[in-house]
Amino acid sequence: xxxxxxxxxxxxxxxxxxxxxxxxxxxxxxxxxxxxxxxxxxxxxxxxxxxxxxxxxxxxxxxxxxxxxxxxxxxxxxxxxxxxxxxxxxxxxxxxxxxxxxxxxxxxxxxxxxxxxxxxxxxxxxxxxxxxxxxxxxxxxxxxxxxxxxxxxxxxxxxxxxxxxxxxxxxxxxxxxxxxxxxxxxxxxxxxxxxxxxxxxxxxxxxxxxxxxxxxxxxxxxxxxxxxxxxxxxxxxxxxxxxxxxxxxxxxxxxxxxxxxxxxxxxxxxxxxxxxxxxxxxxxxxxxxxxxxxxxxxxxxxxxxxxxxxxxxxxxxx
DNA sequence: AACCAGGACACAA
DNA sequence: TTGTGTCATGGT
Numbered sequence: 001x002x003x004x005x006x007x008x009x010x011x012x013x014x015x016x017x018x019x020x021x022x023x024x025x026x027x028x029x030x031x032x033x034x035x036x037x038x039x040x041x042x043x044x045x046x047x048x049x050x051x052x053x054x055x056x057x058x059x060x061x062x063x064x065x066x067x068x069x070x071x072x073x074x075x076x077x078x079x080x081x082x083x084x085x086x087x088x089x090x091x092x093x094x095x096x097x098x099x100x101x102x103x104x105x106x107x108x109x110x111x112x113x114x115x116x117x118x119x120x121x122x123x124x125x126x127x128x129x130x131x132x133x134x135x136x137x138x139x140x141x142x143x144x145x146x147x148x149x150x151x152x153x154x155x156x157x158x159x160x161x162x163x164x165x166x167x168x169x170x171x172x173x174x175x176x177x178x179x180x181x182x183x184x185x186x187x188x189x190x191x192x193x194x195x196x197x198x199x200x201x202x203x204x205x206x207x208x209x210x211x212x213x214x215x216x217x218x219x220x221x222x223x224x225x226x227x228x229x230x231x232x233x234x235x236x237x238x239x240x241x242x243x244x245x246x247x248x249x250x251x252x253x254x255x256x257x258x259x260x261x262x263x264x265x266x267x268x269x270x271x272x273x274x275x276x277x278x279x280x281x282x283x284x285x286x287x288x289x290x291x292x293x294x295x296x297x298x299x300x301x302x303x304x305x306x307x308x309x310x311x312x313x314x315x316x317x318x
Numbered sequence: 319a320a321c322c323a324g325g326a327c328a329c330a331a
Numbered sequence: 332t333t334g335t336g337t338c339a340t341g342g343t
Contacts, residue, residue: 125325131325132323134342136323138341182340184340223325224326228324323341330334330336
């Protein structure tokens, strides 16, 4: 069925905000250049551009099929009809109809969830703790530069490397990883790489296991707590119901859903699990991006002490 | 120039 | 269980 292998391909899709999605803190390697959004997926260099009616993709080598890219972007692979938008809107239709989330959705049209390589995603988030997104990118870039395999790029494009495999990182020393500015995360990354390289756990198989088992397996890795495990589950293993609670979301939930109160992170996780439903992770990405880009005011100063009584959330009727 | 960043962990109380 | 200090580095 595939046409003859080609280096470029048009994906008809509506409601895909490429800028927002590739710069929303879920993936850390995309760079906007004069050519477009450049990045590496697996061992392939890719350049993406938003064009009328969809996305235009360019690769370095001809592709017999493009399923790998459709999978990453979470859009339909088929050509011809316009696809990808239906599922998108259907999923948003499963969101709760509260004012805060609906505001975030309206503020971030076309924001999408990607499906990344599990190891790259997990390793990136191990490096994310108490780091700003720009700094995570910097560490990841350095790791790729030093320990990733070169991938083919078109002539005239700067060299790109793949994200280093777990096996590659497992061979390094803690000092080497620290010199990539990984700081206190270096031993976590090293030991996790060694375990993953040994198949403990086999990341590729986690996506077909029950959520709790997959989460438990991830949290057994050094440097992987609840939040980082949840990011890997959501962004790379297909568990769309998982709602990672980080400092941004913590403040957002408190400000938007519990004004005047100060629930614990654990309580907020329980609230999120019961409130946001089967697309909770998708909802989280809207809240996160809306708050982080200043399009939605959480308006709550950070506090460590908790007090106050619960207030009902605001509901808007359809 | 302080303050804080898409946290995890060991260790109190 | 829930609360603290610590970890390394750099942006704002």
